[in-house]
Amino acid sequence: MNGMRVVVVCGGESAEREVSLASGRSVAAALLELGHEVVLVDPAAGEPVLAGPLRPGEAVDGADGVAVGKEPPSLAGQARARERVHAALTGGPVLELLRGADLVFLALHGGWGEDGHVQALLETAGVRFTGADSAACAAAWHKGRAQAVLGAAGLPVPERVLWRPGAEEMPSAVRRLVTAGPVVAKPVAEGSSVSVHRAASPPELERAAAEAAAAGSGVELMVEPFLPGREFTVAVLGGETLPVVEIELTTPLFDYAAKYQPGAVNEVCPAHVPDDFADRLRGLASRAHRALGFGPGTYSRTDFRCDAAGEPMCLEVNALPGLTAGSLLPRAADGAGWTYADLIRRLVDLAGPA
Template structure:
């Protein structure tokens, strides 16, 4: 097939997305596809291609910190222009499939999916409605809670408009808490907070696209993640941390954490986590043609709580979805081909 991979983009996960794009390109070439790699936010959008099987493929490293987005407005202008007209849109129309390796921002909140839907372009992953539902952590947790899934208490706060809400102050007093942007991925700007003064400092530092901060109790138990591909829940991955939270640095630097798959847990907990992941996937509108990854952390009693559902989880060499696929007995190219096959339904 002729496949265009969209990666990069305008979010704090720009570097991660580029690394995912190159990894997906290698896998598609191994499977015999023709590939064009495109970063729609770049000054020169076509990064490589058309590539054919046997061509050499470069890579892209992920830094220890997310990239500065002081030029985010420019990146968004380029991205909108590229996806709504000109040579990039022509490439998308000519492709038999568009593989979305975009993470965060417009690539994961439904913006790009909506543009592709309006243009009649076939793409991998969930549609715009499901992506939008999952992207805002506060609203997603409200949907999951209404569907009967266990979620932590949460407080939304728009810093700069008023002091921390009374409910947030109460959570901090009972502390510790986790404070993070309500709409960012890759654990960007995730902080453990132990005092109101520390929360105020975090609020001053965090600049989320939605302008909101989510504050929830810090859960001291074990951390797990479960990927769903189509209608299948993959093996549970346990994230063994050496830091209080699974932040950006820990997530993308090899050796920073231990990721165990399949997780060494009782069968009944494995089944429960997989069932919860499937329910979360469906509650937010993900169908059998999509894939997702649900993150869990356990409370003091060992009860898993749903933290969030990722609509376009990372596809780098160290990402959790490929790790779960290996646990299921799939190679990385197997995973990429399955994602393509789901989108062809």
């Protein structure tokens, strides 16, 4: 494995851009520690090569901590950013750089980086990359369709209703859910808990829906009952499940601000739960990983929340979970006794030989 030329792709055009830039710099530093030559690329940037080629012993600017804001960045320029991503990955010097690498490490989160677009472009170009293929990413990205697949595979999922506010009035099924008790509304295709809202009444949900509709045309929401129990996440690397992480919240929801602001939540790994319950969560995560088409050379992170009776429900499966110093996958790796560099080495190994 030593001595490879690795291009780390980060940034991108999604609401998780800042998180991805932080992940990319952390990954690049770990790869240098492992003895690789690294180039850091943001295909959405006007100047896509952020750093490199860097060689072992050299430093990555910002690797010790890139600030992630309390709010996700504006998507006002997303269309232009996507044009740049497409251009960079389909021709010119960036594509040649990717083709000349021994491995492309995808540190993208959200948007085209996680919905299968980038993976499909790299597959077409014959480029070897880390993580799941385009089909598995697409299957996991749309939360509504992913939950339908998981439910059909026998995994416990909450009731859900899809709603496109602005294009239609509140559906009767949505009104029934919010009348029965608090609900959570979130975009069906977004990550890092961007634009997640809790609503306890139809008017409150209408306001949240109006806010989502104002953020972008055609936003589709998934509305599901608010689950009041404990929250957990489990990572799967190839055929291995990592220790369970419990997310202890000081707020009702694990939203974007809570995820990326130090001290906002307490992440406990291994979680303080009975062994049989931990085994159950890990088994469910492994089944979810396989049900959505994640193969043995891939990794994922499955999120759970418990209902009032303490029964875990599968909320979603993340195809490219965060790799910042404070992200949940590195936290699970730490719980397994791995260093951050150990985790990155294992993710590289999953991609197989060049």
